[in-house]
Amino acid sequence: MPPTARTVTGVLAWLGAVVVATGTGLAAVSAIGVSIVGADQQVLSPADVEGRLAAAGAPAGPVPTTAPSPGTSTGTSTGSSTAPSTAQPPAPTAFPTDGGTVVARCVDGGVDIVTASPAQGWRIHDEAEEDRGRVRFEAGGRRIELRLSCSGDEPQAQVRN
Incomplete structure (x- = not known):
């Protein structure tokens, strides 16, 4: 067999192996996906979600986009309340x-710091300043401090570099 024929045969065998391996991989991923979520699962559109919520009696409206990151909630407050409030915060x-x-x-009772998340390369100063409505981020020699207060129901932040 001439060298060119061997090269062509080798390339064709390699391509065949690639096709078989790709097909096997796709079949495996599809089978794993179906076994995890089930074959009847589907992605819902926003209209479908609102329709299902309305059918369940839940209030319709936009879903909040701000959520605390895992492990970063401080849950501190500058004041205390003696009775639980039934109103939505x-x-x-x-x-x-x-x-x-x-x-x-x-x-x-004042301002409630829901989360404080440092940017990459920054850290939150270790003192418990969050209890006083302050958060200080530090990186190297730089500091950024936020002093939080309330004006009515709206939180305000005074930023100091």
């Missing part, structure tokens, strides 16, 4: 900075 407000993002809302 106001929606939290995000305050992004170069050092990180603080999400806060106003509650009966």
Whole structure:
């Protein structure tokens, strides 16, 4: 067999192996996906979600997009309340900075820091300043401090570099 024929045969054998391996991989991934979520699972459109919520008696409306990151919720408040409130707390407000993002809302006793997430390369200063409505991000010699307060039901942030 001439060298060119061997090369062509080798390339064709390799391509055949690639096709078989790809097909086997796709079949395996499809089987795994079906066994995890079930064959009857489907992605719902926003209209489908609202329809199902309405049918279940849940209030319709936009889903909040600000959620606490796992492990970053401080849950601290500057004041205390003696009786639980039945009213919905106001929606939290995000305050992004170069050092990180603080999400806060106003509650009966003052400002509640929902989350404080440092940006990459930054950290939150170790003192328990969150209890006083302050969060300080540090990186190297830089500091960014947020002093949080409430104006009515709206949280306000004073940023100091």
